[in-house]
Amino acid sequence: MESGNDNELVRNKQVILKDYVSGFPKESDMYVSSNGTMKLKVPEGSNGIVVKNLYLSCDPYMRSRMIKNKAITGNYYIDSFKPGSKGDLVWGRTGWEEYSLITDFQNMFKIQHTEVPMSYYTGILGMPGLTAYAGFFELCSPKKGENVFISTASGAVGQLVGQFAKLLGCYVVGSAGSKEKVDLLKNKFNFNEAFNYKEEPDLDAALKRYFPEGIDIYFENVGAKMLDAVLLNMKAHGRIAACGMISQHNLDKPEGVHNLMHLIYKQIRIEGFFVFDYDHLYPKFLELVLPQIAEGKIVYVEDTAEGLESGPAALIRLFSGLNIGKQVVFITQE
Amino acid sequence: MESGNDNELVRNKQVILKDYVSGFPKESDMYVSSNGTMKLKVPEGSNGIVVKNLYLSCDPYMRSRMIKNKAITGNYYIDSFKPGSKGDLVWGRTGWEEYSLITDFQNMFKIQHTEVPMSYYTGILGMPGLTAYAGFFELCSPKKGENVFISTASGAVGQLVGQFAKLLGCYVVGSAGSKEKVDLLKNKFNFNEAFNYKEEPDLDAALKRYFPEGIDIYFENVGAKMLDAVLLNMKAHGRIAACGMISQHNLDKPEGVHNLMHLIYKQIRIEGFFVFDYDHLYPKFLELVLPQIAEGKIVYVEDTAEGLESGPAALIRLFSGLNIGKQVVFITQE
Structure with missing residues (x-):
């Protein structure tokens, strides 16, 4: 999580969906734009935060977000994330990009446990x-x-x-x-x-x-x-x-x-x-799963694609079943 | 409910299913047999009871009993019926016939409330x-x-x-x-x-x-x-x-x-x-519904066919949607 006084304008590569998709999605339905930039300083008057994305997640449900007017309804209640300080690690729902401005903290969890791979927060310790x-x-x-x-x-x-x-x-x-x-x-x-x-x-x-x-x-x-x-x-x-x-x-x-x-x-x-609907169970879930991970009683297999540019291909691979285990996109170490 | 010393052999008309049914059932898939007879006296050594059937019920689920090997599984737990005395009124699952010998009391409920039409025990107060x-x-x-x-x-x-x-x-x-x-x-x-x-x-x-x-x-x-x-x-x-x-x-x-x-x-x-699976709720259900019936706040519409012979036609009518309200077959007043 980056926030505060940094007025620097940085490049912000993003994966962009060209248009709504029908049928099997293709890599060419998306493109990587290098044109984006972002001020690391949060806009005046906003109480948002800027996060730098380390890993992105590929999940089947993302297909249903590529359809026009596809209503997905439900309660999206999460214990509110309390904006912390510069350097905090968080996980949650962001865009497919290098940096994201987050204004809705209901989709953000602060990462308290760093003894596990950070990618786990897209998978076993995430959604x-x-x-x-x-x-x-x-x-x-x-x-x-x-x-x-x-x-x-x-x-x-x-x-x-x-x-x-x-x-x-x-x-x-x-x-x-x-x-x-x-x-x-x-x-x-x-x-x-x-x-x-x-x-x-x-x-x-x-x-x-x-x-x-x-x-x-x-x-x-x-x-x-x-x-x-x-x-x-x-x-x-x-x-x-x-x-x-x-x-x-x-x-x-x-x-x-x-x-x-x-x-x-x-x-x-x-x-x-x-x-x-079950975000309130997250602490109870962590309590169960963290010790099991530490003791090696629960293992987790990931399939990691390297770089934001590999995102579209990784997502398409998922729908073809070519991934072995959780499909992750690695962007940067820190 | 008839039981006890009666050695008399009575005619026992029955509706018989000729064979397993595929497609839409026809009246001719059943016939009424007048050949059956029954001793009103319960066989020596049996702790069964003989019931005289007053009303029969036509229900959609009966179609699924006309198919060979159609497994319908589940728990059939009912608070056991305690065999009572001659003249008791009961409702439950019997054959389509004038008299039935009941040996499994788990399917029988004693009728405690007689201020309502007896046919109600095939419908609003029954299954x-x-x-x-x-x-x-x-x-x-x-x-x-x-x-x-x-x-x-x-x-x-x-x-x-x-x-x-x-x-x-x-x-x-x-x-x-x-x-x-x-x-x-x-x-x-x-x-x-x-x-x-x-x-x-x-x-x-x-x-x-x-x-x-x-x-x-x-x-x-x-x-x-x-x-x-x-x-x-x-x-x-x-x-x-x-x-x-x-x-x-x-x-x-x-x-x-x-x-x-x-x-x-x-x-x-x-x-x-x-x-x-919900038979244990029957007393609670009666508690709710009997006063509502008495006060006219809940009403019940029945479509009554007269006589055991009309049973097959009444059941077929049900599958054609020709009945208005609960389809009942009236056999005898007492």
């Missing part, structure tokens, strides 16, 4: 981490011994949900889109089982193989065909946390889900959520 | 009544002033959900399939608004007309196209109780629902349920 925590513990009411299935399980959120579930004593299976990711799930994150959905001609059969007794909890990141197969395999009183439906992001007409009758047959609850 | 109560109050977390939408709103369950919501001070709109039903909703049940879905070429537009600010609570009895339109019109943190999806009962391949992304965009909860 995806809190998403995994709130979605799993608050929405899914998990119990020891329950059967948990996670789609896009090696992603920024999925890898954590699986590790939380394992720590609780659940049986955990994840799906992902490559052999490398499946290996990661089984060997690095200690999932009980994992499979490559691209090699399964019949998702229903795959789920029956891994869950002969059915699924208690499904952490939904995919939608459509996977959700349809899951609905056939849920147990009575199963819970589904709908975190994302990445298979649908780039379609103009979303695919149909046909098996919703099973919500009734098996008294299933499905709940969509945004992490913004 | 549909408790369904409306549990689905609305337990699943939807309703608050005064919220916007409530109910599909198949003049049916056995819908008419009650709407009246509960009105009593709580909600804005209530219902959809139904004829002018007569729409009139009933507005004039008899005091819904704020009602519309005939068959006359709406664009359900999304219809909902926007009645809910310019969106829907807080949707009581789902229909599925498919209606659910898709509702998802577009839900408010943030909306709740959907999935009670039934009658539009899908008779399809071999269910229709797709395309707008599930809105579960996430608007943090919506949708929960399927069976009344069996």
